[in-house]
Amino acid sequence: MSSAIARTAIRGRFLDFQNSVTQAQELPEQVRYIEDALLICEHGKIQWFGTWQAGQSQLTADTPIQHYPEHLIVPGLIDTHVHFPQTEMMGAYGEQLLEWLNSYTFPTELQFSDQAYANQIAQFFVQELLKNGTTTALVFCTVHPESVDALFEAAQQQQMRLIAGKVMMDRHAPEALCDTAESAYADSKTLIEKWHGKGRNLYAITPRFAPTSSPEQLARAGQLKAEYPDVYLHTHLSENPNEIAWVKQLFPEQQGYLDVYHHYGLTGSRSVFAHCVHLEENEWQCLHQTDSAIAFCPTSNLFLGSGLFPLQRTWEHQVKVGIGTDVGAGTSFNILHTLSEAYKVQQLQGNKLSAYEALYHATLGAAKALDLDDKLGNFTVGKEADFVVLDLHATALQSLRQQRAKNLEDALFALITLADDRNIHATYIYGRRAYYNPESNPKPNTEAHPTTGT
Amino acid sequence: MSSAIARTAIRGRFLDFQNSVTQAQELPEQVRYIEDALLICEHGKIQWFGTWQAGQSQLTADTPIQHYPEHLIVPGLIDTHVHFPQTEMMGAYGEQLLEWLNSYTFPTELQFSDQAYANQIAQFFVQELLKNGTTTALVFCTVHPESVDALFEAAQQQQMRLIAGKVMMDRHAPEALCDTAESAYADSKTLIEKWHGKGRNLYAITPRFAPTSSPEQLARAGQLKAEYPDVYLHTHLSENPNEIAWVKQLFPEQQGYLDVYHHYGLTGSRSVFAHCVHLEENEWQCLHQTDSAIAFCPTSNLFLGSGLFPLQRTWEHQVKVGIGTDVGAGTSFNILHTLSEAYKVQQLQGNKLSAYEALYHATLGAAKALDLDDKLGNFTVGKEADFVVLDLHATALQSLRQQRAKNLEDALFALITLADDRNIHATYIYGRRAYYNPESNPKPNTEAHPTTGT
Helix, strand or coil: CCCCCCEEEEEEEEEEEECCCCHHHHHHHHHEEEEEEEEECCCCEEEEEEHHHHHHCCCCCCEEEEEEHHHHHHHHCEEEEEEEEHHHHHHCCCCCHHHHHHHHHHHHHHHCCHHHHHHHHHHHHHHHHHCCCCCEEEEEEECHHEEEEHHHHHHHCCCEEEEEEEECCCCCCCHHHCCHHHHHHHHHHHHHHHCCCCCCCCEEECCCCCCCCHHHHHHHHHHHHHHHHCEEEEEEEECHHHHHHHHHCCCCCCCCCCHHHCCCCCCCCCEEEECCCCCCCCHHHHHHHHCCCEEEEHHHHCCCCCCCCCCHHHHHCEEEECCCCCCCHHHHHHHHHHHHHHHHHHHHCCCCHHHHHHHHHCCCCHHHHHCCCCCCCCCCCCEEECCCEEEECCHHHHHHHHHHCHHHHHHHHHHHHCCCCCHEHHHHHHCCEEEEEECCCCCCCECCCCCCCC | CCCCCCCCEEEEEEEECCCCCCCCHHHHHHEEEEEEEEEEEEECCEEEEEEHHHHHHCCCCCCCCEEEEEEEEEEEEEEEEEHHHHHHHHHCCCHHHHHHHHHHHHHHHHHHHCHHHHHHHHHHHHHHHHHCCEEEEEEECCHHHHHHHHHHHHHCCCCEEEEEEEECCCCCCCCHHHHHHHHHHHHHHHHHHHCCCCCEEEEEEECCCHCCCCCCHHHHHHHHHHCCCEEEEEEEECCCCCHHHHHHHHHCCCHHHHHHHHHHCCCCCEEEECCCCCCHHHHHHHHHHHEEEEECHHHHHHCCCCCCCCCCHHHCCEEEEEEECCCCCCCCHHHHHHHHHHHHHCCCCCCCCCCHHHHHHHHHHHHCCCCCCCCCCCCCCEEEEEEEEEEECHHHHHHHHHHHCCCHHHHHHHHHHHHCCEEEEEEECCCCCEECCCCCCCCCEECCCCCCCC
């Protein structure tokens, strides 16, 4: 495990949100943009942040400064729902959710009983996150404990704050992918003890979704959650109409899909439900009352034809929400691109997703959804130093468009609309540059301190 | 104007459709895939096509051979609806069609009265087409004849088969962007005489859409179409509900939106209507009966929230259809990426768009929609030699996915799902390599003939 550089400084154009908000209209007030800013990291945390002018006195002679005058630096992007074992199966043709699971997902996930294979894909996955500016993710593994070990080890090498867990699944899946209520409980418990809170890793109890867990297994998941209340709960909810009908058939004694999870004690401020495309009114209320969060996964919802997530209802109902790629049903690891698809999903519903709201859902809003806004999401002093250096001119087309940007918000919207991994110039994890895009322009200047002002 | 190399040969993996079809189910029979093929071009046309083994005897000692053993070569991609003056305004925030036109499009288009500016953007636009493997496009210019000259000149430098025309617009737009019924007729006529059939250029009479043309102007457009029956007609139709309501209000004497165009003689086998998201039953019938074509523009329809185009109805009603990027409301110049969005639009409607059908709509199907299937769309001997060399491994993620491809169709679907401009290794126009991506791998081998077989 590489250690954080003791003290380092980054200079450039910084953009974040100072405080979380309860309504989208409040966001413009919370935008903090500093044209020439300085961020000082110490032992992985933000030790100082402000204008370059005010910050120079904070610098000591031995503090290296990376200067990115041409770029835009934002808090690390957060992916609130992604399946690392599905990395290799993106773009699997022709099915909606339930058939897609049987035809593609389960055969792919079978491979992850092999530790070496799991390690290989976990390394690849973490590199894809870094390459796309994603510094924290809430991740599905497979049913195999090996897959969890593989992922946390890969994350730990990068000192990345990752939340993940072993899938619990004891029915309606190939036998080789099924655990039992007992083994799922025992294996999850072992993994929690091994990984939760070790370094920056955090554990999520991860029943795949209600149809593939027996009532006994869901009860065991609830028992775990009660035993380890600061562990996460991560699952799927109301993605597809056929799925919802199936849940109602399987759990006739519950009042609806979410009520199945709620009944077993799986809602709460560290519970994240992916999709929630077709929630009923009482389910919105339940999410709000339990302080549960939603992962909105637009590329996946489009690719599987699941439907259009009504993002504005998260504000109406005061439900926490983050953005998720949902790879492999999602079609990109890039959170910026995912935001452009979120925009389209909102446009189809006659709603406007502003560039600021989009970025918020991928940074501070997502941190709040993951109950990590005390540690992540903006440049507040004391938070962990995860951030991304964006190249707004990664292609000739982007340069043309950016030259015509009317203001910062327009530039950000154009970035999001045209984004892919080429826009990620560098990704910093815990104060250390964990990824650098050699093809990106222009190159950063490493300055010897002291430096004269701009 | 650079001239076509007299004779050149391309060796590699080739994929096309042998014949056009009337139902999607017939497509698999028409797929022609040759693992080791040879294509010989002479004076811009396909002079010979078949297996490498059979083709070697066709080669003369002085024919240079480009060998792409690692790539996939498909017919040139065709964009059936795009606005070149909107290149610089991709990603304009927050509006649906009518407000988006007023807020963004009209101000942008005002610049194209300046010939130098128009030239600059036209050159940029043609490079973007080439960079994305697009070899033919049906293009909106602005109201200014200068914009048409600029575009045709840029296309002619590349010997590209382009169809374009001056916008006709005499109301409901800024005064500086309006022509008159008379001037639109006269200017269009001059441009037709100047450009239509000159080199590979073809002209399209281009009323923007019914709301911005007076009945007198539409009558003049119809007069032009009657005088030049082999000239194209290119306009918009039924993109947005508010637009449709407006047309019905403006033209109460017609039976609906399409009937406005039909009434003025603007339907026909060289008429292309962009969008057609919300057609009524009789409009489908009219398109079929008049042999008119549709340009399906999924990224634009999503970005402006216009709605979901029912692609399967084109088969049901036997209406010709091609794919369009509709840049600047579209969010990518890349036709492969646009097909991935088309897939999503179909998934949301519970329909499956196969990789073969997708590619068909961008090649032979699009050629048919443009009434150019005698010249473009596949590797039939005698057709014009426009084709694209695709790199299926443009990123690490694509390589991982392609290693797991089950068959050609799966590989093609994965390509489409993950595609961007990096997948374009080279673009050939009229037998000449007009674009080459230096960052793409692996490099082509230029072999000295005679060559031993594989």
